Amino acid sequence: MLQSPVVISVSFCYLALLFAVAYWGDKRADQGRSVIANPTIYALSMAVYCTTWTYYGSVGRAAVSGVGFLPIYLGPTLVMALGGFLILKMIRTAKANRITSIADFIASRYGKSQLLGGLVTIIAVIGIVPYIALQLKAVSGSYDLIVGYPALIAPKEGGQPVFADTTFYIALILAAFTILFGTRHLDATERHEGMVAAIALESVVKLAAFGAVGLFVTYGLYGGIGDIFQRAMAEPQLAKLTAVAAENRNYATWFSLTFLAGLAILFLPRQFQVTVVENVSEAHLKRAIWLFPLYLLLINLFVLPIALGGLMQFAGQGIDADTFVLTLPMSAQQEVLALFVFVGGLSAATGMVIVETIALSTMVCNDLVMPLLLRTKALALQRERDLSGLLLAIRRGAIVVILLLGYLYFRLAGDAYALVGIGLISFSAVAQFAPAMIGGMYWRGGTRDGALAGLLAGFAVWTYTLLLPSFAKSGWLPASFLAEGPFGFEMLKPQHLFGLTGLDEISHCLFWSFGANITTYIVVSLLRSPTAAEASQATQFVDALKTTRPVGSALWRGSADPAELIALVGRFLGPQRAEDAFATYARRRGVADVKRLEADADLVHHAESLLTGAIGSASARAMVASVAKEEPLSLPEVMNILDEASQLRTYSRELERKSRELEAATSELKAANDRLLEVDRLKDDFMASVSHELRTPLTSIRAFSEILRDDPRTALPERERFLGIIVSETERLTRLVNQILDMAKIESGNVEWRVEDVDLKAVVEQSAAATSQLFHDKGVTLTLDLPPAVAAVRADRDRLMQVVINLLSNAVKFAPAQAGRVVVSLAQVPDGLSVTVADNGPGIRREDQEVIFERFRQGGDSLTGKPTGTGLGLPISRKIVEYFGGRLWVESEPGVGAAFIFVLPLENSRNGTPQ
Amino acid sequence: MQRSSLSGQRLVLIFMLGSFLFNYPLLSLFDRARTLFDAPLVFVYLFAVWAALIALMAWVVERPERPERGGN
Numbered sequence A: 001m002l003q004s005p006v007v008i009s010v011s012f013c014y015l016a017l018l019f020a021v022a023y024w025g026d027k028r029a030d031q032g033r034s035v036i037a038n039p040t041i042y043a044l045s046m047a048v049y050c051t052t053w054t055y056y057g058s059v060g061r062a063a064v065s066g067v068g069f070l071p072i073y074l075g076p077t078l079v080m081a082l083g084g085f086l087i088l089k090m091i092r093t094a095k096a097n098r099i100t101s102i103a104d105f106i107a108s109r110y111g112k113s114q115l116l117g118g119l120v121t122i123i124a125v126i127g128i129v130p131y132i133a134l135q136l137k138a139v140s141g142s143y144d145l146i147v148g149y150p151a152l153i154a155p156k157e158g159g160q161p162v163f164a165d166t167t168f169y170i171a172l173i174l175a176a177f178t179i180l181f182g183t184r185h186l187d188a189t190e191r192h193e194g195m196v197a198a199i200a201l202e203s204v205v206k207l208a209a210f211g212a213v214g215l216f217v218t219y220g221l222y223g224g225i226g227d228i229f230q231r232a233m234a235e236p237q238l239a240k241l242t243a244v245a246a247e248n249r250n251y252a253t254w255f256s257l258t259f260l261a262g263l264a265i266l267f268l269p270r271q272f273q274v275t276v277v278e279n280v281s282e283a284h285l286k287r288a289i290w291l292f293p294l295y296l297l298l299i300n301l302f303v304l305p306i307a308l309g310g311l312m313q314f315a316g317q318g319i320d321a322d323t324f325v326l327t328l329p330m331s332a333q334q335e336v337l338a339l340f341v342f343v344g345g346l347s348a349a350t351g352m353v354i355v356e357t358i359a360l361s362t363m364v365c366n367d368l369v370m371p372l373l374l375r376t377k378a379l380a381l382q383r384e385r386d387l388s389g390l391l392l393a394i395r396r397g398a399i400v401v402i403l404l405l406g407y408l409y410f411r412l413a414g415d416a417y418a419l420v421g422i423g424l425i426s427f428s429a430v431a432q433f434a435p436a437m438i439g440g441m442y443w444r445g446g447t448r449d450g451a452l453a454g455l456l457a458g459f460a461v462w463t464y465t466l467l468l469p470s471f472a473k474s475g476w477l478p479a480s481f482l483a484e485g486p487f488g489f490e491m492l493k494p495q496h497l498f499g500l501t502g503l504d505e506i507s508h509c510l511f512w513s514f515g516a517n518i519t520t521y522i523v524v525s526l527l528r529s530p531t532a533a534e535a536s537q538a539t540q541f542v543d544a545l546k547t548t549r550p551v552g553s554a555l556w557r558g559s560a561d562p563a564e565l566i567a568l569v570g571r572f573l574g575p576q577r578a579e580d581a582f583a584t585y586a587r588r589r590g591v592a593d594v595k596r597l598e599a600d601a602d603l604v605h606h607a608e609s610l611l612t613g614a615i616g617s618a619s620a621r622a623m624v625a626s627v628a629k630e631e632p633l634s635l636p637e638v639m640n641i642l643d644e645a646s647q648l649r650t651y652s653r654e655l656e657r658k659s660r661e662l663e664a665a666t667s668e669l670k671a672a673n674d675r676l677l678e679v680d681r682l683k684d685d686f687m688a689s690v691s692h693e694l695r696t697p698l699t700s701i702r703a704f705s706e707i708l709r710d711d712p713r714t715a716l717p718e719r720e721r722f723l724g725i726i727v728s729e730t731e732r733l734t735r736l737v738n739q740i741l742d743m744a745k746i747e748s749g750n751v752e753w754r755v756e757d758v759d760l761k762a763v764v765e766q767s768a769a770a771t772s773q774l775f776h777d778k779g780v781t782l783t784l785d786l787p788p789a790v791a792a793v794r795a796d797r798d799r800l801m802q803v804v805i806n807l808l809s810n811a812v813k814f815a816p817a818q819a820g821r822v823v824v825s826l827a828q829v830p831d832g833l834s835v836t837v838a839d840n841g842p843g844i845r846r847e848d849q850e851v852i853f854e855r856f857r858q859g860g861d862s863l864t865g866k867p868t869g870t871g872l873g874l875p876i877s878r879k880i881v882e883y884f885g886g887r888l889w890v891e892s893e894p895g896v897g898a899a900f901i902f903v904l905p906l907e908n909s910r911n912g913t914p915q
Numbered sequence B: 001m002q003r004s005s006l007s008g009q010r011l012v013l014i015f016m017l018g019s020f021l022f023n024y025p026l027l028s029l030f031d032r033a034r035t036l037f038d039a040p041l042v043f044v045y046l047f048a049v050w051a052a053l054i055a056l057m058a059w060v061v062e063r064p065e066r067p068e069r070g071g072n
Helices: A004-030 A039-049 A057-069 A071-084 A086-097 A102-109 A114-147 A166-182 A193-221 A225-233 A236-242 A251-267 A269-277 A284-300 A303-313 A321-331 A335-375 A388-413 A422-431 A433-442 A448-474 A505-525 A532-542 A562-573 A575-589 A601-615 A617-627 A635-710 A716-748 A760-778 A797-814 A873-883 B005-021 B026-030 B041-062
Strands: A756-758 A781-785 A793-795 A821-829 A832-839 A887-893 A897-904
Touching: A004 A114, A004 A166, A004 A193, A004 A335, A039 A193, A039 A269, A039 A284, A039 A335, A057 A071, A057 A236, A057 A251, A057 A303, A057 A321, A057 B041, A071 A086, A071 A251, A071 A284, A071 B005, A071 B041, A086 A102, A086 A251, A086 A269, A086 A284, A086 A433, A086 A532, A102 A114, A102 A269, A102 A335, A102 A433, A102 A532, A102 A617, A114 A166, A114 A321, A114 A335, A114 A388, A114 A422, A114 A448, A114 A617, A166 A193, A166 A335, A166 A388, A193 A225, A193 A284, A193 A303, A193 A321, A193 A335, A225 A236, A225 A303, A236 A303, A251 A269, A251 A422, A251 A433, A251 A505, A251 B026, A269 A335, A284 B041, A303 A321, A321 A335, A335 A388, A335 A601, A335 A617, A388 A562, A388 A601, A422 A433, A422 A448, A422 A505, A433 A448, A433 A505, A433 A532, A448 A505, A562 A575, A562 A601, A562 A617, A575 A601, A601 A617, A635 A716, A716 A873, A756 A760, A756 A797, A760 A781, A760 A797, A760 A821, A760 A832, A793 A797, A797 A821, A797 A832, A797 A873, A797 A897, A873 A887, A873 A897, B005 B026, B005 B041, B026 B041
Parallel strands: A781 A821
Antiparallel strands: A756 A793, A821 A832, A832 A897, A887 A897
16 A cells, blocks of 8 residues: 555645645634644644654664764753743744844844844755755655565665656645745734644644654564663664763763754744744743653654664664664554654654745845845835735745755755754754844843854854865765865864864864854954944843833834835735734824824834834834934933933832832731721620620619518518528629729739749649539539649739639539539640649530630520629630630530630740730 | 743753753763663663653643732
């Protein structure tokens, strides 16, 4: 089933599926129901990082260098950890300035320089075209291989004419697809929702395919990962592959590759496209920070097992390790799996080619072609009415040209060295953007000249130490160029510059190119102070994460005609879309009609940012300048504006702080007020309770007194009984008044406490003696369970006695007559001395156990029929115990009895009294 | 004034930790001819550290954050 018609139709079906997904994604985006507004899809789209170089090449690399393929994925993992700062800043800057490519980013940062944008574009194209060639080679190679089934080595192709070469058609098909995906219409923000959806799907397909072949090799051909490793380590040739520092590899290479890959994940045009330009929401970055590294881990898990398995399976058969992913299932007659693997490889290639080419075409159009066209008066562009069609045509042309360049490189290089190492060579090329990018985001002093010089220096060194040697190895330059240096200058040998040895070619290039790049960037930047344009852009970039920063419009002064501005934008975006955009803007400003818009700095800025999305920041600046009469700001003026802005920032921060303090003060006041209200309420409650408690005995005294007064014939025994009641009620009144006074004194802190060393044992004994009559009267047994001696506590003896007596009289009150038993025990506990008074009365319901400690609240009313106390004894006791740092509480099981327990601390009693 | 600066700082810490664990000299300690779970030690070490870093990153960014003051 692996004949070419089947393979071709499966491939086309797959591409059609991708296109359907992209079409659906775009449709949904137009309806405002974005499918890619999802953090998982965002993370998956980042996996466009994994190209065929990963898919086929990792195994090839692992077959030569063992775990040496891993740094390419460890670097991105580490950099994603910095994503919270670095990528967030890139995204926010790009959104604020409508930046749509990495060239635009750099150009915009350094004063919207067309020259800089052009240079970045050229470097990117030169660096990336070979990488695209690599994808073409992988697709055509895997196609030749799979249709040659059951043979495991593709026939050598050579010298067939272009029109008979499958790779040529692959390039054309990919170009057509990329045009369909990326440039169906012109978007001011250069976002491609459908494309991202398709890329996310491709990421899933390539991971699934690679995982499938990994599982097949590991568990189908061998008995698991352990089995593969054990067999491989039995062969000395293979055992070496499992170490990092074997043979010609060392830790310096390892570090260089990690570093390089970490930069690539930020600065490869396709990564910038999916990570920054296509980002829907900053919040999505959170999941990508860990999900994308997880994807990388999963796709690499089986690389080494497949490589070792292939090396053992095909020992001595001369099969290229780059093809193991495909040839292993083929050799095992797993045709379906082989086809799936081929589709996975196709995913890896098409994903990379589509995104990379779209990103490059945007750069070529905005930063290379448009500036040139706009300068050429002969083309009369300035008078052309609608240029949006031209923009699309340029981009489509750029896509075709880039892919044909890729094909050309592939034809020229063929199987030469230049293709094999190209992944890392590309990485090193885009890494040259790092100083200008990162420096630009964090250092205000970087200037256009510095960035230009740094980029040129780095690019020149890269060309000399990496690109030219790769040409030499491919035979395009004499081999003596490498071995003896140009014209025999030993010191200038490209891969041992100035006699530097001991580094591999990548580390060597990285060292020299970064050295040259960074040094030149800083030195040239420091030669002069930034111009007004540079300083204002620097602030926009460096302060991108600050809460308040000067908007671009603050840094523009001049006059313009709104109608001209709208016409200008219309020429690039299409008149209809320009009008819509300005109508939206007018509504936001609260102006009913577009024609009534004021031609202020804000409007000009808005027009410029609309144009920036379509033609890049540098060209947009030039176009706006052509219709607006701008009064250039001098550097001191810019500095003044920026200073004002930063002063404003300080003021607003100060204001924020003040309002926070005010808020805190308000809430404190509110809490205090609440407390006061509560106290007031408590006081009212207290007064009500007191009056009520006083009225009860008073009423009965008055009632009996009236009986005695009004009815002189009352019998003597009756009189005595009534007088007895009157006396006892009077006593109760006295007790009540005393206790209220007592309570009030304690609460107001007016009690004079006589603090001394108190023997709690003696207190308990004396209290028991004082209440013995009560027990005797009611027939309740009192048992004392006291240790021979206890340490003294610091307290007021009389007050403690009051507490114990109160507890004892409560206990006897509730204990049943005759059968009642009350046990008083004294014991040493971890936090002091505890006194327990337990009775076998009716107990206290759980919900009442806290209530009885409140004033005038008595438990068990319903059980005893009428209040038998003042309702102040327990609250006073608790206050006393708490005054000496102790606790008083009750433990009770209803029906079984109640135990009142108080604990007084021993240690605290030494520190004198509280208060 | 960085938003959620605490998790940002934690991520930087993870970056430094990872850079440290993935490079010489620490890496060389595990670059030995030994096996763990039938696989070469360095292979197991790299993937284990890698997985642990990813788990840490996920933990740091996905924890529900305390509500912070508005603004961006």
